[in-house]
Amino acid sequence: MILGFSAILVMGLILDYYNQVPTPISNIPDLESIDPNNQEKDVDISPSFQDDQGGDLDDPSIQQKRGGILVLANRGDPPAGFDTMRTSSIALHHVAGALFGPGNLVMRCRENMYLVCPYLARSWLPNPSFTEWTFTLRNDVFWHDNTQFTPNDVKFWLNLSISGLKVGDKIRAPAYFEGDLGEIEKVEVIPPVQVKITLKNPNRFFPDILANPRLKIAHPRHLMEPRINDGDLSVSPLDVGLIGLGPFKFDNYEPGSIMQVLRFDNYFEHDAGGDQLPYLDGIDYVIISDPVAMDIAFRTGRLDGGARGFGHYLSEERVVGYTRDLEDNVHFSQIEGGTIRLAFNVLKSGPWQDMRVRRAIALWIDKESAIPAVLGGFGWTTPDISPNNPFKDKRFVVWPKFDLAPLDERRDEAKKLMAGAGYSNGFSMGHLCRARHTQACQFLKDQLVGLGIDLQLHIIDEGEWNRARVSLDFDTQPGALSVLPIPEGTEGVYGRFSLSPDAYSKHEDEEVDRFYRLLRDATTTERRIDIWRQLQKYLFVEQTYIIPIAEATYVVPYRTYVRGLVIPSEDGHTNTDFATVWLDK
Amino acid sequence: MLPGDIVSWILSGGGEAVHSAEVREALRQELGLNDHLVVQYGRWLWSMVNGEFGGRSLVNGQPIAAIVARQFPVTLLLVTYAVALSVIVSVPLGVLAAWKRNRWQxxxxxxxxxxxxxxxxxxxxxxxxxxxxxxxxxxxxxxxTSPWEDILTHFQIIFLPVLLLAWEHSSHIVRVTRAYILEVIHKNYILSARAKGLSQRHILLRHALRNALVPIVTILGLQLGWLLSGTLILESIFGLPGLGGGLVQAALVRDYTVIQSLATLLVFIMLSVNLIIDLIYGVIDPRILLSPQLTRPYTGS
Known part of the structure; x- marks a missing residue:
């Protein structure tokens, strides 16, 4: 028996060796074909409502087939009792979209994630000063136990999110995103179907914030309130049976194995032809924490779609294996993902406190080479926010717009800057390195050797990373936090340390505050884009607090018979409801 | 101390979302992590003896007893199959290797x-x-799938991890068996057996193997620790929702109560197995039961 498997092993290795001939990947666009000189070209954000494979979801001539079970991989067990107030883990939100819906009162539009569409509310209206937002709810929304969704549910959810609870010694922490919601003064129910939210400060972008797919309403008041009144302040959605508002209702959960949901027959969304969503009978989320195990299961036909989440997103090498086994039967969806960057703790003493040193490092790094070396071949050099994002500075779409000189010239300039700062012989500098990102760390270390910088890698696992990144115990760090895809949403990662302890770079630069104040006061999109450009230039070039190197393109495999997928251009938490998905088989 | 912060891990969703220091502090308080370490440890100890088996997971609030009840049978089956297979395969192979020493077998x-x-x-x-x-x-x-639900699917999913664990486990036992058999067959009583005209098979199985069994059984027990550690990664790769995968996951997210409770359970299992092995010694070699009398100090009376 053992000999048999040894023989299989050897044969497999031999065959694999001979199969290493690169296979053309027909359905992945050639990212290098993007013309670097055409940097003023507008990014197309027209609402075409296309599915991920070019099928027009609004086209009534396409007859979506109903039924079937979609089998997807999920990166792990949904943590925190499925509580969307507790965690933004993709292991939860990949599942939670189906259970709790893709949005809140509003959602990111399926056809264009940078626009806000109605979801649980059918309309909304601000007062002239943008301090009061009145949402009118749909009257056909039901919880999965067929209880009507009401404005009181919204009030309950918002109050729980913002303030948490405190009864005697017991407390329930507010939602982790309470800071994103801004300072909500009060929430009022206006019978029968309206909710008025009063803000302490004007906010023109309140619906953008509510459209964040992480803000799913997973807390049925009629089920949770009695538990809370009985003293169970930490009651979670799992404790009350995962009763949600999404297109699919909970069926079965076996931790470590599988999570199953079934179509909710009373779901309110309909397609363009008037047919009720969702099309599928259900979804099986198979818990597969090991990416290689996911690849193997997919390549042998046990999965219809891959998991979302870092590690499970495919690299170029893994895509080759998929296409070799499945040929045209696999489709690769792409989502703009996290950025590799080097962020400095300028509040800690060291050579990097000198702006010339930081700038020299920025000029020295060969950013293009990070794409094959670190990103598995999928990515591009970009400063921040997806290239498809309308707020992206188009001059940045192909990096480096501000550093257009050839690499040799830039490196000469870098050496001059280092000499001018008194560090021509280099220095040693620490770097917080997440164990899951060691390739990126090694890339940075190798890059900086030529500048005389000995980058000391402190390799830490996720537990320690979450502690250290909000501390001042480091010289540099990669930063890897998600932000809302709007300029105002970036203050948490670019702001001053005392206001934003999670910021990538630790600084106390009040000029950055000024930019964010200007952004909040801006009244037109053009003005916002202009300020955003100035801010990026200030952060990335003039002060070089952060060096954005390259942005990953996350690749998720789906079988070609999985139709109607809505893949967001960025942020893998978006469009995880799969309400429009159908199986063409 | 294990570095890292479970509260930040929960709130940041694995390190990819922003949250405020105030929320972090509130959750720390909610989970009881602001209490003195001695208080936290005392609370956990009390929960180990009052039937709650460690209380609740800090990450998902599930009772740890329920987690163990779900995960333990999976690992138990995996380890039982692996031990059974390795004993069945390794002891005969070890005897064979000793018997045919330095030959192709x-x-x-x-x-x-x-x-x-x-x-x-x-x-x-x-x-x-x-x-x-x-x-x-x-x-x-x-x-x-458990064997009670669908035996064929169960066999398909568990076959490879069992084979791999058994391969690793039995490899060591084969080497130990071979070594001890080779040591024993040079003893005088084996020479006597040969002189009496007993067959080689009889000598090996009835005399050499029986005398070599004590160290083999000892190694079996000691190897259990390796076997359990082997399940940690294999369970993740093969999607088995057992204790090994659960422990790895808990360690990665700093779910201290789960780590402590599962580690305590594993220690208890190791101690129990070694106790059982101590008892088995007496069955294998009755001289061990008599040893107190045999080793009583000479008093001269």
Missing amino acids: DYLVRLITIPGQALPNFWSALLILLGLVIIFRWSPPIVY
Whole structure:
């Protein structure tokens, strides 16, 4: 028996060796074909409502087939009792979209994630000063136990999110995103179907914030309130049976194995032809924490779609294996993902406190080479926010717009800057390195050797990373936090340390505050884009607090018979409801 | 101290979302992590004896007793199959290797067992899985099924991890069995047995093996720790929702109560197995039961 498997092993290795001939990947666009000189070209954000494979979801001539079970991989067990107030883990939100819906009162539009569409509310209206937002709810929304969704549910959810609870010694922490919601003064129910939210400060972008797919309403008041009144302040959605508002209702959960949901027959969304969503009978989320195990299961036909989440997103090498086994039967969806960057703790003493040193490092790094070396071949050099994002500075779409000189010239300039700062012989500098990102760390270390910088890698696992990144115990760090895809949403990662302890770079630069104040006061999109450009230039070039190197393109495999997928251009938490998905088989 | 912060891990969703220091502090308080370490430890100790078996998971609030009740049977089955298979395979192979010392049978056994000891099982697992994909376009089922639900699917999903664990486990036992048999067969009582005209088979099985069994059984018990550690990664690779995978996951997210409770359970299992082995000694070699009398100090009376 053992000999048999040894023989299989050897044969497999031999065959694999001979199969290493690169296979053309027909359905992945050639990212290098993007013309670097055409940097003023507008990014197309027209609402075409296309599915991920070019099928027009609004086209009534396409007859979506109903039924079937979609089998997807999920990166792990949904943590925190499925509580969307507790965690933004993709292991939860990949599942939670189906259970709790893709949005809140509003959602990111399926056809264009940078626009806000109605979801649980059918309309909304601000007062002239943008301090009061009145949402009118749909009257056909039901919880999965067929209880009507009401404005009181919204009030309950918002109050729980913002303030948490405190009864005697017991407390329930507010939602982790309470800071994103801004300072909500009060929430009022206006019978029968309206909710008025009063803000302490004007906010023109309140619906953008509510459209964040992480803000799913997973807390049925009629089920949770009695538990809370009985003293169970930490009651979670799992404790009350995962009763949600999404297109699919909970069926079965076996931790470590599988999570199953079934179509909710009373779901309110309909397609363009008037047919009720969702099309599928259900979804099986198979818990597969090991990416290689996911690849193997997919390549042998046990999965219809891959998991979302870092590690499970495919690299170029893994895509080759998929296409070799499945040929045209696999489709690769792409989502703009996290950025590799080097962020400095300028509040800690060291050579990097000198702006010339930081700038020299920025000029020295060969950013293009990070794409094959670190990103598995999928990515591009970009400063921040997806290239498809309308707020992206188009001059940045192909990096480096501000550093257009050839690499040799830039490196000469870098050496001059280092000499001018008194560090021509280099220095040693620490770097917080997440164990899951060691390739990126090694890339940075190798890059900086030529500048005389000995980058000391402190390799830490996720537990320690979450502690250290909000501390001042480091010289540099990669930063890897998600932000809302709007300029105002970036203050948490670019702001001053005392206001934003999670910021990538630790600084106390009040000029950055000024930019964010200007952004909040801006009244037109053009003005916002202009300020955003100035801010990026200030952060990335003039002060070089952060060096954005390259942005990953996350690749998720789906079988070609999985139709109607809505893949967001960025942020893998978006469009995880799969309400429009159908199986063409 | 294990570095890291479970509260930040929960709130940041694995390190990819922003949250405020105030929320972090509130959750720390909610989970009782602001209490003095002695208080937290005392609370956990009390929960270990009052029937709650460690209380609740800090990450998902589930009772740890329920987690153990769900995960333990999976690992128990996996380890039982692996031990049974390794005992069935390894002892005869060890005897064979000793009997045919330095002949082709011995070399073949070495060829199988040395890689079994040397190769990390998770690496072998991935290679075998990839081999199956490339050659047969087949992989084991991805959702665990208990033998009571569907014996065939259960066999398909658990066959490879059992084989890999048994390979690693039995490789060591084969080597130990071979070594002790070789040591025993040079003893005088084996020479006497030969002089009495007993067959080689009879000598090996009734005299040499029985006398070599005590160290073999000892190694079996000690190896259980290795076997349990082997399940940690294999359970993740093969999608088995057992204690090993659960412990790894808990360690990664700093779910202290779960780590402590599962570690305590594993220690208890190790101690119990070694106690059982101590008792088995007496069955294998009755002289051990008599040893107190035999070793009583001479008093001169």
